Amino acid sequence: xxxxxxxxxxxxxxxxxxxxxxxxxxxxxxxxxxxxxxxxxxxxxxxxxxxxxxxxxxxxxxxxxxxxxxxxxxxxxxxxxxxxxxxxxxxxxxxxxxxxxxxxxxxxxxxxxxxxxxxxxxxxxxxxxxxxxxxxxxxxxxxxxxxxxxxxxxxxxxxxxxxxxxxxxxxxxxxxxxxxxxxxxxxxxxxxxxxxxxxxxxxxxxxxxxxxxxxxxxxxxxxxxxxxxxxxxxxxxxxxxxxxxxxxxxxxxxxxxxxxxxxxxxxxxxxxxxxxxxxxxxxxxxxxxxxxxxxxxxxxxxxxxxxxxxxxx
Numbered sequence: 544x545x546x547x548x549x550x551x552x553x554x555x556x557x558x559x560x561x562x563x564x565x566x567x568x569x570x571x572x573x574x575x576x577x578x579x580x581x582x583x584x585x586x587x588x589x590x591x592x593x594x595x596x597x598x599x600x601x602x603x604x605x606x607x608x609x610x611x612x613x614x615x616x617x618x619x620x621x622x623x624x625x626x627x628x629x630x631x632x633x634x635x636x637x638x639x640x641x642x643x644x645x646x647x648x649x650x651x652x653x654x655x656x657x658x659x660x661x662x663x664x665x666x667x668x669x670x671x672x673x674x675x676x677x678x679x680x681x682x683x684x685x686x687x688x689x690x691x692x693x694x695x696x697x698x699x700x701x702x703x704x705x706x707x708x709x710x711x712x713x714x715x716x717x718x719x720x721x722x723x724x725x726x727x728x729x730x731x732x733x734x735x736x737x738x739x740x741x742x743x744x745x746x747x748x749x750x751x752x753x754x755x756x757x758x759x760x761x762x763x764x765x766x767x768x769x770x771x772x773x774x775x776x777x778x779x780x781x782x783x784x785x786x787x788x789x790x791x792x793x794x795x796x797x798x799x800x801x802x803x804x805x806x807x808x809x810x811x812x813x814x815x816x817x818x819x820x821x822x823x824x825x826x827x828x829x830x831x832x833x834x835x836x837x838x839x840x841x842x843x844x845x846x847x848x849x850x851x852x853x854x855x856x
Contacts, residue, residue: 561825568824569602571750572711576740576797577609577655579757581814591755592658594820595716599665604711607659607666607718608743610736611651618646632684635694635733643695643733644670647720656718667710670720672731674706677739679723679732697723697732699739702746719743741797745804752801753823754794755814760832761787761795774833777802798834809834 575595581587598605615633616626619642627634635643652668659666671677679697683690710717721736737754744752760771761783775783780799787795791811798809812819812831822830 564825565601568750570604572604572606572744572747573598573751573753573824574606574608574740574744574747574749575820576737576752576754576794577607577814578612578736579755579814581755581819582609582611582651583613584815587814587817588655588658590817591814591820592655592661594818595659596662596665597821598824599714599716605716606707606711606743606747606749607655607716608721608736608740609647609651609655609718610721611647614646614651615643618642618650629684629686629691629693632693632696633733635696637695640695640731640733644722644731647722652718652720659716659718665714666716666718668718668720669706671723671734671739675701675703675724676706676719677702677721677723677734677742678726679734680726681728681730681732695730695732697725697734699723699734699742700726702742704743704746707743707747735793737793737797738800741801741806741809744801744806744809748805749801750807751824752798752806752809753820754797754809754811755819756791756794756811756831757813757815758791759813759830760811761791772832774835776835777837780834795834802834802836807836 577591581591595605595607619626619639622642624636624639624642633639648668648670652670656666656668669676677699678701679699682696682698683692685691707717707719719739721734721739723732723734723739725732740754741752759769760773761775763770763772777799780795784792784795784799794811798811801809810823810831810833812823816822816830819830
């Protein structure tokens with residue numbers, strides 16, 4: 544008996560170490576942007592689903608938002624449709640939009656809902672179209688001084704959290720595809736998943752926004768150094784934005800928007816690390832970059848313009 548007690552003690556200590564974080568986050572909403580390697584590696588997908596269910600069973604309210612850039616590109620290739628980009632943004636024709644909608648809502652979302660529901664009747668899939676959750680207008684990026692038409696790429700104009708809050712109140716885990724309804728034209732738009740997650744986090748009054756990436760976090764002096772910035776304020780992040788790689792810009796713009804609009808912390812995590820979400824929330828070891836608000840009195844900024852493209856999902 545004494546030997547069994549001895550071997551079990553480390554597990555008990557690990558559980559007790561999590562107690563302060565469990566207490567702090569109990570009942571709080573956490574919005575998680577699912578993407579990168581975690582979306583295509585089978586073991587990482589399974590670990591992600593376990594993490595999200597663990598959060599829910601620990602008394603938190605997780606909301607998952609996803610894109611599907613690699614899957615969209617692969618399906619466009621299968622349909623003989625060229626993946627064209629302008630200034631890093633995917634040109635989304637009506638034909639391409641049909642594929643985007645099918646892949647996000649019919650493939651990526653279905654698989655993720657299935658993984659989560661292996662642990663119980665928890666996850667419910669929806670898109671931004673459902674119950675007017677995400678509304679958008681056509682986004683025309685400025686390229687070489689001119690506004691350019693890149694098709695069905697949307698800029699978020701409004702968030703209606705009613706359906707999400709109803710699901711959370713029922714103990715469910717909403718899994719949301721980053722597709723939006725047209726606010727003024729009845730069309731369907733592809734919106735950047737990082738931007739959608741940030742807008743939803745702000746509208747839901749989330750405690751935390753977590754964005755999974757394929758890097759360790761925000762590097763201090765890339766490519767000269769691989770030191771990761773573990774924590775920075777909104778203003779510190781704002782000064783760094785012009786220097787960031789195109790793939791990191793929508794993620795960090797999303798984090799900036801979130802913390803300037805009521806979200807307590809926004810974090811960029813390395814989705815290649817199994818159980819990165821649990822490591823970040825329930826330990827002192829912080830494995831990514833955390834963005835926190837400035838001192839009170841900071842003026843909020845507008846919703847960042849979506850940039851669905853190479854680094855968007």
